[in-house]
Amino acid sequence: MRFARYMGYRLVTALPVIFGIIVLNFLLIHLAPGDAASVLAGESGAATPEYMDALRHKFGLDQSLGMQFLTYLSNMAHFNLGYSYRNDADVSGLILERLGPTSLLMLTAFGTAVVLGIILGLVAATGRNSWRDNIISLVSLVAYATPGFWLGLMMIVIFSIGLGWLPTSGFDTVGAGHEGWAEVKDVARHLVMPAVSLALFYLALYARLMRASVLEQTGMDYVTTARAKGQTERRIMTGHVLRNALLPIVTIAGVQAGNLIGGSIVVETVFGWPGIGTLAFNALQSRDLNLLLAIFFMSACLIVVINLAVDVIYVMLDPRMEI
């Protein structure tokens, strides 16, 4: 009951946040110079002022900013994200089509980073100052300092061009017509390198955080209590320390889940991954405002949802959280 009330409270307070995002997005995008008509005209080499005006009229760009905003708001209220003149398609359709690959990439990268990071951090902390700890610390330091796009390019050079193990780009093998497990395997092979280059930085970060967190927790009094009960070191680690040490990781990972969207733009471009990232990049290049606005809006909503999810997870992990 308390939980339901808390969720209701959080959802209601999320509404003004989302409205603020809509206003801010709209204003920011209209601050940028140039519009879709000028880009279209520029690409075709030359255009008469009459043609430009016709284009602007067609896109509704000749109306006042206030009118455009009201139209935008009313469309949003009807869950109508608008029409991309550039792609000649509904924005919602474009996004939905790309949402699958992006989600797959993000979830894989994020899941790998969190799970492997936690495991490595735990391994490093339990063997403090041993060779395991030193190797993990060294590798995570290097990974922490390596830019994702460079790593992506290097992997393409080594694993695709040099060794020929993995495909260089794309979501699946075009025209191969795989089905069932063969398709899954094909997509997975394409997924490996983008996911790794996106995940590695976060993996290193979580490994370091987890190591520090575990070390901090093992110095706590309740660990001594568990020892005084006669508990084994292994059970103290799994039964007592692990969950306590996870709490800061959940907080940080929650904040950073949003950053992954930003990171995915670069990685998707490097690997030609047909996701939201490449869509956003192209939309930006071609001043496709409707599409850009929709992508911004969707990313922002995603972050609101992720924050909510993190808080819920936190409440479940930590009984001290009052809701």
Next chain:
Amino acid sequence: MNETVLELEKLTIALPPGADRANAVSDVDLVLRAGKVTCLIGESGSGKSLVARSILGLLPRPHVRVGSGRILFEGQDLAVAPQDRMRAIRGAKIGMIFQEPMTALNPLHTIGRQLDEVLRIHTSLGKAARRARVLELIDSVHLPEPARIIGSFPHQLSGGQRQRAMIAMALLLNPRLLIADEPTTALDVTTQAQILYLIRELQREHGTSVLFITHDFGVVVDIADEVAVLQRGTLVERGTAGAVLGAPTHPYTKALIAAVPKLVPPAARPANMQPIIIEARNITKTYGTRGLFGGRVTLALAGVNMELRRGETLGLVGESGSGKSTLARAITRLLPIDSGQILLGGTDIARLPRHRLRPIRKRVQMVFQDPYASLDPRQRVIDIIAEGPIIHGTPAFRAREEALALLGLVGLDASAAKRFPHEFSGGQRQRIGIARALALHPEVLVADEPVSALDVSVQAQVLALLADIKARLQLSMLFVTHDLRVALQVCDRIAVMKQGEVVEMAPTAEIFFNPQHSYTKALFAAVPGGSWQDRKAS
């Protein structure tokens, strides 16, 4: 004679190279007998907690380890016993409880689960049998509604309840020895009395041997059968409680006992007829949030009235959460209040804006409880003391000169000026804190638990310093403390606070000999070792 449960033979615990001494404790001989409570008493740094931990093999290895000597328990030497053997003993044959029950319990597990863990480790009992045993023990430590308690998390219980749960956990398997490491230090005085009584009761019932680590002679009086005194790693005196407390032979023991403030009020002084310097009129303060969806509000001050006369020391006593620190901070305007008036020399300062408050700040200064946290670790001592006067417009060189003079006043050497706070001991840091407060020539000194973080011998010195300075500079002092012994020693009048209200305020002798409020009576009754002090006084 009761049978020996555990014997320490020439126990020496080695410290890592570079520590302030080679061994934490050297050649400690101690015999713990069944059915007896042995108190190991010592000041901070004496090594008493390490002795306790060494018995269970819980020393922070590899840095600190048993150097030599034997720990004999049931015919084996625990100092060299292998880990799996130690695990079978821990929790089953020797139980342990700690100082701070909040951190000693895992915050994420229910009380029931943490007790159950002991039974799962050491017995093959089924789930129902384990639950029955847990409920039985929870009941035996007099926790209400055992079925509800085992489903609760540590933060949902009070400090006293948590310590009861810890005791239940330590006694689940009827251990032959219970090690209690300062188990009541973090508790309020009335709760402390109850926990001491509980340990006594359970220990008599089961004939358990208890090793009780403490720094508090009052507690020793209440619980000990036998006493051992540890001074910087050396056992200087041991014997029955009556012998050690009644007729100590070692000079260190004598000095320690002499430093314990007596539970007697000072000789009645003529009533202070000086003008009132600071006065609180009906001030209220709430903590918490009021939100759209409700919220929790705690009433910290519920309409408090008090006044402090020039040259007077008023004690604010009460248990944690009574509002005494809040009142001290409200009066100095370090905390905003919700309503009421604060009159300083007749003018209301409760609503003054920040810039008009600044000249008033120097008239009221504070000394804080924790000398470790209240001094900026990156500032040199001279800058710490001179900063206040410089803010108020004293030229820097003059402020520094005065700071040097103040160091002399609080009994520190002039060479202290160029050093940083971490180079000083707790008592010295508190002296620096006092010098800092005095630098602005305040009329009122507000001291919030200024000696409760200090050892008893250091405490006596700091109290003497405060009394001396107060008399010399004609200061008025608001003295916040939870320790009634200290309050009796330094205060002219005492205000007893409970749940945000002053329940009683009277001259010290009056409140001691003739307390009116039932809560005041309960507080005095709960002071550990009260009867002992009466004897000493008569």
